[in-house]
Amino acid sequence: xxxxxxxxxxxxxxxxxxxxxxxxxxxxxxxxxxxxxxxxxxxxxxxxxxxxxxxxxxxxxxxxxxxxxxxxxxxxxxxxxxxxxxxxxxxxxxxxxxxxxxxxxxxxxxxxxxxxxxxxx
Amino acid sequence: xxxxxxxxxxxxxxxxxxxxxxxxxxxxxxxxxxxxxxxxxxxxxxxxxxxxxxxxxxxxxxxxxxxxxxxxxxxxxxxxxxxxxxxxxxxxxxxxxxxxxxxxxxxxxxxxx
Numbered sequence: 001x002x003x004x005x006x007x008x009x010x011x012x013x014x015x016x017x018x019x020x021x022x023x024x025x026x027x028x029x030x031x032x033x034x035x036x037x038x039x040x041x042x043x044x045x046x047x048x049x050x051x052x053x054x055x056x057x058x059x060x061x062x063x064x065x066x067x068x069x070x071x072x073x074x075x076x077x078x079x080x081x082x083x084x085x086x087x088x089x090x091x092x093x094x095x096x097x098x099x100x101x102x103x104x105x106x107x108x109x110x111x112x113x114x115x116x117x118x119x120x121x
Numbered sequence: 122x123x124x125x126x127x128x129x130x131x132x133x134x135x136x137x138x139x140x141x142x143x144x145x146x147x148x149x150x151x152x153x154x155x156x157x158x159x160x161x162x163x164x165x166x167x168x169x170x171x172x173x174x175x176x177x178x179x180x181x182x183x184x185x186x187x188x189x190x191x192x193x194x195x196x197x198x199x200x201x202x203x204x205x206x207x208x209x210x211x212x213x214x215x216x217x218x219x220x221x222x223x224x225x226x227x228x229x230x231x232x233x234x
Contacts, residue, residue: 044227047224050223106218107216108173111172
């Protein structure tokens with residue numbers, strides 16, 4: 001059974017930093033691209049970032065480019081999202097998600113339960 | 122960016138009746154080399170993460186009931202629920218993964234009439 005378990009969310013002041021983690025199990029992690037998607041309270045889905053299976057290729061939404069960094073440790077089956085210079089508009093539930101395929105781009109076939117990030121003073 | 126526009130924003134359908142949700146992309150998401158439309162449909166129930174229903178515009182994900190079907194090509198797509206069940210109450214999203222950034226529609230809220 002595929003499982004994606006996010007952690008690292010919380011309350012942070014504007015301008016602060018957080019590092020989200022996502023531990024994956026139930027599939028060969030190194031084979032698949034991985035993605036972060038966020039959902040602001042009561043709003044729709046917004047793609048944040050995707051990382052290829054090898055970690056060589058990264059992609060970011062314009063809204064987070066230069067502030068967020070996606071990475072992975074295939075030896076630990078873990079995906080990360082380093083978030084710096086956080087803004088109020090980054091407040092959202094952040095989902096870790098597995099792409100159907102190894103290369104980019106494909107549909108997302110598994111989602112974690114999400115970790116909540118709140119940016120507020 | 123490719124803009125995905127869903128219609129309607131909300132929909133109320135009687136149990137057992139057909140529900141139809143439309144999704145339009147601002148440019149074609151049909152990849153000519155493999156003749157695939159790079160479109161997925163997701164269902165999100167309250168308090169839950171999204172769930173993949175359909176990929177390549179019309180391929181049903183494993184375990185998804187066959188009352189769910191996807192159709193369309195190029196820029197116009199449809200998700201159809203042939204006979205609405207109570208457990209289908211949810212918000213439905215389309216997503217294009219043809220080009221970065223992958224973009225979602227704004228969502229369609231499906232309720233029981």
